Amino acid sequence: MVPPSASPDRGPRPLKSRARRLASIWITLWIVVFGVVPLTAETPAPEPPARHVDDRTGFMRPETFSRLDQRLVELERRTGSQIVVTLLPSLPAGEVLEDYVRRVFNAWKIGETNRNNGILFAVFVDDHRMRIEVGSGLSRRVPNALAARILRDTVAPHFQSNDIEGGVTAGVDALLHAMKAAPIRAAGGHERIRDRLDSTTIIRSCGVRGTNV
Numbered sequence: 759m760v761p762p763s764a765s766p767d768r769g770p771r772p773l774k775s776r777a778r779r780l781a782s783i784w785i786t787l788w789i790v791v792f793g794v795v796p797l798t799a800e801t802p803a804p805e806p807p808a809r810h811v812d813d814r815t816g817f818m819r820p821e822t823f824s825r826l827d828q829r830l831v832e833l834e835r836r837t838g839s840q841i842v843v844t845l846l847p848s849l850p851a852g853e854v855l856e857d858y859v860r861r862v863f864n865a866w867k868i869g870e871t872n873r874n875n876g877i878l879f880a881v882f883v884d885d886h887r888m889r890i891e892v893g894s895g896l897s898r899r900v901p902n903a904l905a906a907r908i909l910r911d912t913v914a915p916h917f918q919s920n921d922i923e924g925g926v927t928a929g930v931d932a933l934l935h936a937m938k939a940a941p942i943r944a945a946g947g948h949e950r951i952r953d954r955l956d957s958t959t960i961i962r963s964c965g966v967r968g969t970n971v
Contacts, residue, residue: 801850801858803865810834812844815883817922826930833934839875839896841933842868843926848884855882855889863891870895879929883922888913890933900936908932 804814810830811823818826826843834840844862849855859880869876875895881888890905912932916925 800861801853803862804846806866807842807844810840810842812842815845815847815922817845817883818926819923822923822927826927829930829934833937837875837937838870838873839877839937840869841877841879841930842866843879843881843930845881845883845922845926847882849882849887855887859889859891863893869893877933879926879933881922881926886917888917890929896937900933904936908936 809827811818811827813823830841830843849858859878862880863876863878866878867876868878873895874893876893877896877900878891879888880891888909890900890909892900892902892905908929913925913929916922916928
């Protein structure tokens with residue numbers, strides 16, 4: 759006869775409980791390792807630059823830096839709109855390009871707060887990646903499709919020839935032109951299908967500092 763304090767099926771329960779705990783641990787490890795749960799907090803934005811052109815890579819000559827900065831200062835003086843260009847070595851590990859550039863744009867408070875009329879042209883030189891982030895107040899003048907065309911058709915060819923200065927200058931020229939003109943539309947008033955892109959470009963065959971994608 760089994761004593762009242764005991765149970766006939768209590769013996770195997772510790773093994774089942776241990777198995778469940780091990781399974782839970784393995785599931786948690788799987789989620790963490792494969793990125794379902796982020797391992798680290800968001801990377802904070804770098805300190806805001808003091809000028810409209812911010813080169814943290816050393817690729818730009820002082821005269822090019824000053825010339826571009828003066829043009830962007832003049833734009834802000836005339837219109838209140840602000841364009842900031844930043845050259846950074848690489849995207850922080852684990853960051854998504856679009857999210858990080860948007861975070862930098864917001865942290866640096868580019869443009870006037872009440873008009874949201876700022877643009878951030880960000881280049882990650884070693885990664886061969888770039889993005890144009892446009893505030894909502896300028897989205898009609900520089901829509902995503904136009905920003906994508908500027909990166910793909912104007913900036914990227916220079917970068918593919920290792921001409922970082924030329925690419926940045928051409929990109930600034932195109933943005934300044936867009937600020938003076940209405941957005942470019944194809945016949946019929948619709949954007950071309952191939953231009954319905956995000957304002958992000960990956961430079962696929964650009965040799966920078968001796969490296970290739």
